[in-house]
Amino acid sequence: MDFSTFNRPHFIQKAVGSQYDLLVIGGGITGAGIALDAASRGLKTALVEKNDFSSGTSSKSTKLIHGGLRYLKQFEVALVREVGQERAIVHKLAPHLVTAEKMLLPLTEDGTFGKLMTSVGLMVYDILAGVESADQRIMLDKNEALEKEPLLNKEEVIGGGLYAEYRTDDSRLTMEAIKTAVSHGAICLNYTEVIDFKYADGKVNKAICKDLLTDEEVIISAKKIVSAAGPWVDELRDKDGSLKGKKLHLTKGVHLVFPQNKLPVKQAIYFDVPDGRMIFAIPRGKITYVGTTDTDYYGDKNKILTEKADAQYLIDSINNMFNDINLTIDDVASTWAGVRPLIHEEGKSASELSRKDEIFESGSGLLSIAGGKLTGYRKMAEKIVDVVMEKLEDSEGLEFVKCKTKTIAFSGGPFEHAEAVAQYRESIGKRLSSHKLNKYHAWYLVATYGKQSDPILEKFNELESQFKSAEEALLEAEIEYCLKNEMVASALDFIIRRTGRLFFDIDSIAQHKEFILNSLSKKLNWGIERENAQQEAIDLAIFEASEIFKG
Ligand code: FAD
16 A cells, blocks of 8 residues: 555554554654664564654754764764764665765864874774775875865865765655655554553553644554654653653754855865864755754754854854855855754763663663664664564564664665666656756656656656646656655645755745645645645745744
């Protein structure tokens, strides 16, 4: 059955009438990874997400699948090794979504790392991550560094290091993990919030949920419940009466997006800022984005806004490294801001906190997982599903099955390797060129949907003559695809989390918002009241993404 909003009543009915081995709370990358791991080991699995899939931190990251070079500086060798090795695995599972990206680390006279330290550090980084020799770091002299990136400050730069990282779209990665979990039998429901728990003999065995689209109560029974609620993990521990000992420490991170012509970097750069931190500038399609900040956060987790101090910090940092650019706040096209769900450590500042993940088990048997990184989602899932399997083996006599996700390709694939993605992109480009659509459209389709571009293009061919431009026909085909296969229930699901348009192509929303709204409204039978509410939601999202707020 299609993973479609139209089938939601059926999925809810099934969820209510079943007894699950595992219920996962949270549809960010952590929960999605757990659902996939558990379902592929044969566990009867359900997942509930209170908002849309990836609407929490998993759509607000720097979108890198990286080993975290800076953690090497903090001597977190095991963490760097684990996430470093995961990069290559996740790249193999979804090469259209996790793409190799050479990162330039410019060296300056008084930068974080000297030449020798950088050379040794990057070498250790490569070794820990098991990077193949052809991809290992190269040290550059001043001219070579400036050739790679002519925008760098010519007075300051003395050389650079070029090393291997991977780039992704966090929301798409989460969505494909969810869809792959569903293809292994998991039930995954968005807009379904856990509001309380039920217990038998002191052990948690039911989650009382609210279906936020119908306001109905949905009770889901499961032998084990895992909370992967990211920044909301402590709230669920509190509901369970088990919020004791270690707690979360939330830190805020902001990204600014500039049109390519305002910040025309040729390639991804990881550079020093005057306060001793480092930030990224990453070109992507029509834009370059820059981030991130790292500050303690105590505000509303459901509404995290980019404030003036965050934006000015990033702009000053860019202008310091790219000294001919002179960016101002007016050049910002859009922004996004999220919070890291880290584990509190006494006396440590935001950027000193470890990115290690941890599992908590309460007296009632509620398991919670927090900390960690997007990059390490697969390993985190393996760890906690191992725990779940051991417990089910003890209590239910279920046979322990080992993790299988190292070889489960994500939906959108499989592709044998990155070259196969390039060939596929070229073939899509050829198919589009006769319709006045360009290379950008081919890149966008393949980076977003992988091989799922095929059904989108088939629909496009069918629809083209009915629309006033090829671009609109393609958009319509995309909307139909997402409604049928990606559980889109609102305009924001489509423009933010399925397509990334709000962050990577905000102008296209201003241009097409009426079209998107009308198309969704017609297909989902919204009626005028719901349509107006959705219109307001789009306008607010555009406002919040493009406005810099007073701190
Ligand atoms: P979330 O994505 O927040 O998911 C938790 C979900 O639980 C949410 O969707 C929420 O709605 C849901 N939920 C909460 N309560 C309930 C409830 N009661 N019922 C149902 N659902 C509920 N990592 C990297 O590897 N690479 C990077 O480049 C990177 N950059 C980052 C930059 C920034 C600014 C930030 C903030 C983080 C970055 N990270 C990065 C870290 C990474 O993004 C996070 O570790 C990861 O996204 C956390 O995912 P999660 O699923 O645990 O949490």
